[in-house]
Amino acid sequence: MWFADFVAxxxxxxxxxxxxxxxxxxxxxxxxxxxxxxxxxxxxxxxxGRSMGSFARAxxxxxxxxxLALPTDQDERLAAGRRRRxxxxxxxxxxxxxxxxxxxxxxxxxRARRAGTRPRSNHTLETALATMRDLAIFLINExxxxxxxxxxxHDIEAFLAVLxxxxxxxxxxxxxxxxxxxxxxxxxxxxxxxxxxxxxNGFRGKTLTLDQQRELFRRWTTDEQVHPxxxxxxxxxxxxxxxxxxxxxxQITEVDQLTQTVRLGKRPHPVPLDPxxxxxxxxxxxHREAWPTENPHVVxxxxxxxxxxxxxxxxxxxxxxxxxxPPRMIRSxxxxxxxxxxxxKLVAAAFGMDPQAALIYLADHVDPGRLPNP
Numbered sequence: 001m002w003f004a005d006f007v008a009x010x011x012x013x014x015x016x017x018x019x020x021x022x023x024x025x026x027x028x029x030x031x032x033x034x035x036x037x038x039x040x041x042x043x044x045x046x047x048x049g050r051s052m053g054s055f056a057r058a059x060x061x062x063x064x065x066x067x068l069a070l071p072t073d074q075d076e077r078l079a080a081g082r083r084r085r086x087x088x089x090x091x092x093x094x095x096x097x098x099x100x101x102x103x104x105x106x107x108x109x110x111r112a113r114r115a116g117t118r119p120r121s122n123h124t125l126e127t128a129l130a131t132m133r134d135l136a137i138f139l140i141n142e143x144x145x146x147x148x149x150x151x152x153x154h155d156i157e158a159f160l161a162v163l164x165x166x167x168x169x170x171x172x173x174x175x176x177x178x179x180x181x182x183x184x185x186x187x188x189x190x191x192x193x194x195x196x197x198x199x200x201n202g203f204r205g206k207t208l209t210l211d212q213q214r215e216l217f218r219r220w221t222t223d224e225q226v227h228p229x230x231x232x233x234x235x236x237x238x239x240x241x242x243x244x245x246x247x248x249x250x251q252i253t254e255v256d257q258l259t260q261t262v263r264l265g266k267r268p269h270p271v272p273l274d275p276x277x278x279x280x281x282x283x284x285x286x287h288r289e290a291w292p293t294e295n296p297h298v299v300x301x302x303x304x305x306x307x308x309x310x311x312x313x314x315x316x317x318x319x320x321x322x323x324x325x326p327p328r329m330i331r332s333x334x335x336x337x338x339x340x341x342x343x344x345k346l347v348a349a350a351f352g353m354d355p356q357a358a359l360i361y362l363a364d365h366v367d368p369g370r371l372p373n374p
Contacts, residue, residue: 002038003030006062012292013306018054025055038068050078054306061307079122086129093146094136101180102129131173135159148181153191160195168197203361207333208325213238216323216330221276228284229299229319235280237327240264240271241334241351244317244327248310251296255281266352336361 006026010019029041042063047053052060052074063069083102090098105125112119138159139145145155156174160167171192178190208216216238220231236242246265254263260278261270273281284298293305301311320327338347339361348358 002062002066002068005066006059009062010058013294014058022055022058026059038063039070042069042072046072046074050081057307065308075122079126082122082126083129086126086133089133090136091140091146094139094148097148097181097184097186098129098132098136098177100184101132101177104180127169128173128176131170132177135174138162149187151187151191153195156191156195171195171197203332203336205332206329207336208330212325213333216325217276219323220280226322227319228280228287229301229316230322231280232284232299233316233319233327234323234330235277236264237330238334239274239277241331241338242271243331244313244319248297248299248313248316250298252285252298253296255285255298267350268352269350332361 003026007019007023010022013019014022025045026041029044030036032044034040034044042056042059045053045056045059047056052072056072060069060072064071087095087099087102102125105120105128109119109125139151139155143155143158145151156171160170163170175190175192178187178192181187182190216234219226220235220238233242233244233247236247237244242264246267250262250264256262256270259270259272261272262281264271281298288298288300291300291302291305293300295304295306295308297304297310299311299316301315303315304311317327320330335347335351335358339358344358344362345355347353348355351358
């Protein structure tokens with residue numbers, strides 16, 4: 001019987017009060033008239049709203065770890081809620097077409113999953129809806145147009161001029177929408193046809209100076225007051241070009257104590273760590289051991305110690321706030337240096353990147369030492 005194992009698990013992971021509350025809630029579910037199968041119990045334990053509740057999360061971790069039930073669709077429900085809110089923010093005269101566009105893309109996502117190809121992520125779908133929401137509001141407020149058939153190329157150009165740095169991304173979404181609208185006979189002419197991104201496919205982000213890099217290195221390797229999570233995310237980005245996602249998903253089993261290497265994301269080979277990086281990693285592991293947790297990830301917080309899921313993207317996005325530099329800027333500094341001093345194809349292979357993605361960091365740069373003498 002799994003009941004005793006569940007009691008033992010929550011007693012080990014939670015305080016007495018919360019563990020007793022979980023056992024009481026489970027007993028209440030077991031005594032009602034509904035099915036007592038693990039899957040049915042998991043579904044009935046969920047709270048309505050954006051959070052399924054700590055009790056449901058504890059049940060999900062317990063049942064899925066032992067193969068007694070399938071994971072819930074909580075992430076999909078949250079994604080559906082975010083999409084719905086974006087569609088509802090579209091002004092009424094233009095809303096139905098955006099809702100139909102969203103439904104079409106959801107069907108395409110489902111087909112891709114069934115076919116085993118690469119479906120669009122929820123983030124991609126939500127970003128596209130946000131672009132369409134912004135365009136609809138712009139058309140109503142700034143151009144006084146209440147129908148998609150009235151939109152012309154000048155409206156699209158004016159909208160893209162609002163955020164020139166996002167022109168390429170926004171234009172891609174608009175092309176997809178107006179192709180859909182034309183196929184559905186919502187518009188006669190595609191106003192995005194003939195528009196170009198007018199954007200060089202090169203890196204234009206900010207990077208750190210050498211002095212700033214030295215300052216951050218000293219901060220993360222010598223200052224004991226710095227939180228171990230900040231030091232780990234920072235040093236791996238600064239020296240190894242690790243993204244926040246790679247550190248977020250790093251698990252204990254991917255740390256090799258013998259060879260002092262780690263496996264980061266989709267990189268094809270283990271990443272050897274220098275003594276400074278290894279020391280920072282060990283400090284983070286010592287911090288993790290203070291939590292009574294079975295979470296398999298290296299970065300464990302108060303909110304994730306009782307489960308098995310990684311720390312949220314939102315939490316990790318603020319871990320470097322105290323140092324004053326965002327993770328992307330630190331990582332880009334390392335990538336720019338590697339690509340411009342080594343073969344970009346080798347860098348792409350080592351990082352598990354598409355070769356074209358690595359070449360972006362090489363744009364408009366020629367090492368003077370490689371130029372022929374005049």
